[in-house]
Amino acid sequence: MKLPSIDLILTSVADGFRRPESRSRYEAVAAVVATYGAFSLYRYIAKRNRRRRWRDVPKDVVLVHALPRGRLAPNVSPFVLRLETYLRLAKIPYQLDFEEPVGSKGKSPWVTWNGEEIADSQIIIERLGRHYGKDFTSRLTAEQQAAARAISLMMTEHLCWGLRVWRYELNRGRAVVQSMPSAPFYMRLGMPLFRWKIMRDLRVQGIGKHSPEEVEDMVKKDLAAISLYLGEKPFLMGDEPSEVDCTVFGFLAQLKWHYPGSPYEAMLEADFPNLSSYILRVKEKLWPDWDQCLARP
Ligand SMILES: N[C@@H](CCC(=O)N[C@@H](CS)C(=O)NCC(=O)O)C(=O)O
Structure with a gap:
């Protein structure tokens, strides 16, 4: 089914509001309900059409x-x-x-x-x-598996929250929007609302109640722990990368490239040079096409 463009829908609704006979309160409510209904239907059909298209993706991809x-x-x-x-x-x-x-x-x-x-x-x-059959962690020793889980959770359940404080509270989402030049306009417009939700999440999680200095100290201690654990090894668990490297890389690459002007960007280079070269090592090994994967300006 061919869908009308979102611009066409919004223009027709705006026209309806401009007509004098549509100005009564009931008509306005009816117009809002109809708009919401039309928008929900639009979203439903678009979602269904996307799923139909996704069926064309080859098996196992x-x-x-x-x-x-x-x-x-x-x-x-x-x-x-x-x-x-x-x-x-x-x-x-x-x-x-x-x-x-x-x-x-x-x-x-x-x-x-x-x-x-x-x-x-x-x-x-x-x-x-x-x-x-690609569970790399299961090939590690029991002690390494335990360390890998602890490091991974430190990233996803602790450091992640500390980084969000800078990204959404202190930097007000500016860097993240600038880092996504191809983001559709609704994502840019929606940033204040998303920020509001994240700020609420930060307070519920608890980290949002600390001062920026306290949060920075927590993040620094997390980075120090990974830096110590990595030491001179090429990857966290030795000579070959495993799942925990993917997790740590996912976070540290943000600090290196998508946290411009943050204390963490500077910290990585000044205090944890082994982490900085580790990021480049993972990038070189697993992202040979890195530049082609970046958003075009
Ligand atoms: N536990 C999830 C976390 C994913 C996550 O938090 N993703 C962020 C983007 S980095 C998100 O979708 N945030 C939206 C929100 O929290 O409402 C996972 O491992 O995939």
Whole structure:
């Protein structure tokens, strides 16, 4: 079914409001309800049409639904970068979709894989790892597996929140919008609303109640722990990368490229040079096409 453009729908609604006979209160309410109904129908049909198109993705190819490409690193989302890095490490073929970045759990990324929708980068990686026999962590010693889990969770459940404080509270989402030049206009317009939601999440999580200095200190301690654990090794668990490297890379690459002017960007170079060269090492090994993956200005 061919859909009318969103501009056409909005223009017809605006015309309706301009007519004198539409100005009564009831008509205005009816117009709002009708607009909402039309918009919901539009969204429903568009969503169904997208899923029909996605059926054309070949079997066993993972379709990653993600935020648009970033300017200096392939994605502004550490979780998307983590997942893509894993798919590259595991040599699992994938394609990207930027039309519907947020999945059923209200987060990005999610994937469509052989007709199934799976949300959450951790769950996706575990599922695909089992299916394709690419569970690199299971090849580590028990002690390394425990360390890998602890480091991974420190990234996704602690450092992540500290970084959000800078991105959305202190920097007011400016850098993240600038880092996504191809973001559709509704994402740019929606930033204040998204910021409001994230600020609420930060307070509920608890980190939003600390001062910026306290948060910076927490992030620095996380970075110091990873830096110490990495030491002189090429990758966190030794000579070869595993899932935990994908996770750490997903986050640290943000600091290196998508946190311009933040204390963390400077910290990485000045205090943790082994992390800085580690990021470049992972990039070189798994992202040989890095430059081609960046958003074109
Ligand atoms: N546990 C999720 C977290 C994903 C996540 O938080 N993604 C962010 C983008 S970096 C997001 O979608 N945030 C939207 C929100 O929190 O409403 C995963 O591992 O995929």
